[in-house]
Amino acid sequence: MELVRDGLNRYRIPRRGKMRVDAVIYVNDYLRRFLGEDKALEQLMNAACLPGVVEPVIGMPDIHEGFGLPIGGIMAVAPDGVISAGAVGMDINCGVRLIRTDLEARHFNKSLLRRLIERIEHYVPTGIGKKGKHQGITRRIFEEVVHRGVTAVIEAGFGRPGDEEYIEEMGCLPGADISACSRRACERGEVQLGTLGGGNHFIEIQRVTDIFDEELARSFGLFEGQLTIMIHTGSRGFGHQICTDYTNKLAAAAKRYGIELPDRGLACAPIDSPEGKAYYQAMACAVNYAFSNRQIIMADVARAFADVLGQSPEEMGFQLVYDVAHNIAKWEEHGGRRLLVHRKGATRALCAGHPANPPVYRRTGHPALIPGSMGTSSYVLVGTEKAAETFFSVNHGAGRLLSRTAAEKKITKEEFERAMGDVVYNVRSYKDLLDESPTAYKDIEQVIQTLVDRGITRKVARMCPLAVVKGVD
């Protein structure tokens, strides 16, 4: 593998063979040594072979092997190019939402934290295959939700009017059309709205431990010692079914259009073809569903806090800071060109003043939310003007070091408990938790620092976990 150093913390794989453009990877010396351990770079080079791809295909410092495009991959495509389901991912609009409060974390001891996470679990179903507790409402508004996004669930009573101003795309990606979603996808989606799911998804109660930029932190409503809440989930079985359906449809379409696929996981079709358009319409449905899923869960978490603390959400200063997508394809303008940017395990991070920011964060740049692995710190970042070189994107997390199966084999219960330290968590079966052990992930500090040193992002705040609700049976 030819990796050519291209400035600080940046390496280039020059175009060769069927690659149409170069690939670029952001790693520091610590992270660089992990690059050969999986197929992530080959997958990045495969993506560089697709029609219409725009220079460069990008790997973030948390890059690791995925389905088609690696997790931590960014692929921008010109309008005459292709759209790929595998380049968005199985969990469409997997993403993160950060909630601020006026509460001080020092008042929350372990027993109080335990009562809180137990109450959160009372309201929010967690684990694979779980069904929602608001089905009476969510089944009725499902079609509205996929077309109109969070506004539909706010109108149904979850959260407050105006919350949508604190969500990427205002909580609704345009162009959604439910007729592009299979019956099976809709059946899975209807009953799972308002559920957390499994894997790396979580609800976390955190303490703000570090403020790196006072002025920005104040603009985002964050202060040292503050209690914050982070919700990490996506589109559940709905998005999963859409990705599965369309990987099959797009693989067949690629054949018809004479597109050579370097990997079935990168199944794609021209953006303007009927198949490509249909995938976009279905993907947008799942994007809107996931924003809405996080909105419902936020309302349930607010209810859990109100029950335990005896205060209303308003009295607690409960307020959405921002909600970002980590797996999405969107039309954006870059360097005067309109591009379809696929981000898979990557976060949009616009700089201050960028016109695509939501109005509430236009002046500062919106918060980019980066969850740590279980038991480790999460970050609030902001993009800089130099982030133009990554299509205004940063990483999405720490990045896996061990695959799920490798982690299950290698990590012991004792190692897991040591790594979790004082964090309160909802364990019932270690089987479901070991593959999410912090020791199965890379060091988030190194991942963030790689991009900070490169100058494409700035740290605003760091939060450490106090208690975490994971998807366990």
Add this chain to the structure above:
DNA sequence: ATGTTC
């Protein structure tokens, strides 16, 4: 990530 091995 996932009614996880359609």
